[in-house]
Amino acid sequence: MTRFIIRRLLILPLILLGLSILIFGLLQLLDPAERAALYVSSPPKNPRALQDIIEKYGLDQPIYAQYGDWLGRVLHGDLGWSKTAQMPVVQALLEYFPATLELALWSFIPIIVIGVWLGIQAAVHHDQWIDHLARIFSIVGYSFPTFVFALLMLMIFYAALQWFPPGRLSDWATAIVYSDAFHRFTGMNTVDSLLNGRLDIFLDALRHLLLPALTLAYINWALILRVTRSSMLDVIRQDYITVARAKGLSEKQVMNRHARPNAMIPVATLGGLLLVSLLNGVVITETVFNYHGMGWWAANAALNFDAISILGITLIDGGLLVLANLVVDVAYAFLDPRIRLA
């Protein structure tokens, strides 16, 4: 087991290397003049100035030289300057990652809790109206375009009712959070505001989080519900469940002690898939709600050819994915003794 983990951890840098090379190569499809646009805020006045910029940043050097340059700087902790974020990439990561993490956590918990509960209910009351309702809810959720749902939410709860606004914080709250009176511990507004004892900012942050979290949750409930339901249905049909019932255990005991723990095993794999889904869904959700997190930054960077930012984001996201897969595989082996002993 330990060897398995170590091997996977050793492969991680190789995959990151491969990732960075691929993206770097992709971005090289732009010619030097286009990439020079990254380093200036307005078009140069004459061709000579453009050439100067190209030479200064080595944009016409052979690919491997440019890549070597970039890699060297990365290993020294310098990921470059993000034009989209108007700050160094490392700083932008520290700013935007907690934002996305916060959103993901506030979505993730309802997704799992409600999704699993609904899935179990649907399986236990198989083919009754709860089951049918849950399945319809699930497939509509799966088919709903994230951005359409987000727009509908904004239409009803912001434009019409004025209850939940887009963005991360109201202006007055933002002013306080970035002032010296406020200590930022984690970068997550909900956590930090509580740690600073500011309930008003906590509520403001929640108010801004509700719609994006709901959007992410609704789309993903479908997945959790479906997998929990089929896994549970599978388990209920097993012989050991029949034995447990024959022994005289109440239905509740059978479900809680035997059925549910075993049914949860595939849901662990779901954790990994869910992370992937959140990472992708977050790009659209954050953009529509103007929520300044990794997804928002990524979308803007891609649209603006901000190569440096894209490289940095890809490294982090890619690394996260690989790590998540590793954690899921380990958890799977941990939860299912059959796999461990195989």
Add this chain to the structure above:
Amino acid sequence: MTNPITLEIPERLQKHPLPAWVHALLTNPVSIIGLLIVIVFALVALAAPVLAPPADPTNPYQIPRDGFMAEPQPPSAAHPFGTTQGQYDLYYGVIWGTRTAFLVGLLVTGLTVLIGGTVGALSAYFGGWVDEFLQRIVEIVLAFPFLLAALTMATILAPKIHNGLLSGIIALVAFSWTTYARLIRGDVLAVKERDYVLAARAVGDPGWRILLRHILPNSIYSLLVVASLDIGTYVLVFAALSFLGLGAEQGYADWGQLLSFARNWIPDLARFWYIVVFPGAALLLFVLGWNLIGDAFRDALDPKMRGQRAG
């Protein structure tokens, strides 16, 4: 539990049982609804020139503009669904957008299956270092955050090939083929050791012929299941690209593109509800139809496959 919605299979056909997938499709009320939805959309797509006559027959995908005012106009006699920003007619966009949706969905699915399937089959059939090498590539591509990677590629390609639609399609295919590669590889590996394959080998059948005539036809089923589930997903993702400003160009009949205008009117969306509701409903129903079909396939053909796509 008796099924109220079932198509009666005529007696003469009962003597020649239908292939499993056709039977699955026709006896499940869920898939029948899905089929109906897709058929309706297909009819709309076919009848597009009649339902919404193009102003310029050589360029029917260009949505006609009634003026250049920025503010969307509500539904009226001249514009049944209203107009969106720039006075693009929503009705026209939704009708012709149906064709775009079919085009994108079928093209992306077809290409990913073709490319992924080929890579997977070759990888499994030859084994050894070919397999190792190809699988490493698959792993690296899979490590990419899908939407971000597709976004980046589409952004770079669009100005190069001067075709936003094609850039979006290529970007999607480039990061989706891996699913099918893994799928086919698994299937081919399983089938490779079966008796009829060994028999064909013993008789001297060349490798490619064994692949084509024995191995692949038996791997088709799981492919069908995943592919049918994916058509909806690809249309969704392409719409997301268009929504963000890539994919289809402004004014092109594409639902995602129509919806992208809504981003500029968020504080007033209650007033301009039609710029979201009409294209949004079209997109939702289209994807729903395909997902219902795919779901029915999966339930009937391979009950062991659990929901695997993260959407």
